[in-house]
Amino acid sequence: MKKKNVINNVVNGDLNYQQGISVDCVVFGFHDRMLKVLLSKFKFYHKWMLPVGFIMKDEDVDAAACRVMKKRTGLNDIYLHQFHVFGNTVRPNVKEHSDVMRRAGLVDGQHWISQRFISIGYYALVDYLKVNIRNLADEDLRWFSLNEIPMLYSDHNSIIEKALSTIRTQLRVMPMICYKLLPEKFPLSELRNIYETILGKELDRRNFQRKILSTGYVIQLDEIYKKPGLKPTSLFSFNREKCDEALSMT
């Protein structure tokens, strides 16, 4: 049956996965002061969840996360940041997990897919207008604003919370985690907007400029940005070399 493709593939063993471990992806989409998160729903189950996937035996863990996201978005160059391992024995929620397995036609409680999972959490920050959600045979995908996220499968609500608190902390030292959201040159107000949306509060203009320049990741250019009706303002840019170095380190 079509609707059971994913799980049947695993059960029948025609894909060769690392057992008991998965990747869960929290993709935050930003555009015009709005922050959203990408959620997935299997057609045979009623709850939304994060886009998830397994790791193939001959595949790096980071590559598995990229594959999981490429399948859903078509994007090759999403910057996925590994942020936490969710490894409590009570997850996934046993009742819900059994329910999904039953609906997918899998009743063998001994099969590894019915048992404990340790999940590696990844987050990404993208411009949601640039993402083309893929139509998948057995899965719906949709952007949700943060204030309209429903009760999700298992512990996925708390995984999103954890990703958000991680991003908020990282913004303070690594402004380049949002560099995919901006053009090469930008007025600093655009970067401040991203901060204000993610942090959920207004920031003082002068303090923001002082702090962001002190990180060394953002540099002020010798160019002026003019927009009709607005005061001319300086343009800024990420220090790509320093950013790439720091990102490859994380």
Add this chain to the structure above:
Amino acid sequence: MKKKNVINNVVNGDLNYQQGISVDCVVFGFHDRMLKVLLSKFKFYHKWMLPVGFIMKDEDVDAAACRVMKKRTGLNDIYLHQFHVFGNTVRPNVKEHSDVMRRAGLVDGQHWISQRFISIGYYALVDYLKVNIRNLADEDLRWFSLNEIPMLYSDHNSIIEKALSTIRTQLRVMPMICYKLLPEKFPLSELRNIYETILGKELDRRNFQRKILSTGYVIQLDEIYKKPGLKPTSLFSFNREKCDEALSMT
């Protein structure tokens, strides 16, 4: 044979582990401006490595890391921070891993312990004078200064590098990652010494005080510290409530 206890226990199945996944612990010991790292060596193998362990089927991942460290140090309250998953297919180093297995008397290449491992990295920052290294039947343990770390088993040198770069980044936003190293009240110079040792450079006294107080995790007390021969200086303290909240979040 005594020397093969650990691996034989796994192979014989008398301990029930999650397969293909391990925890690797990087314990940094600080004292009097010296930073060291705790390393382990199985008596039947010639290379040093990080203290490692498996995760039991009925055990949370964080609890496994605590058990691994308690076994080696006797300490219950080491604050272990999960910092990265090492999940490339080329690890552990196949040649070295086979060598360890062969020396331990395990030649079955099909057994999961001979195959790919995904490792969850944890770090801790402790006062090394307060750690009593345990004598284990099949394993030696020793503190190494950072500049005397030898070539370690598999990718463990780069795991230490990654832990160190993580700590250096985190110090900027979370000074409380080193609060186990200080008494309840301390002159700020003691905290600055820890920073200088970990960052490997001198810091400006006034800038340091301004920055550290701006995080809100450290507060200045209305008390003066007097030591014979030294200028009286203010005492400081961690804002425990705020620190605990932030640590439970990470």
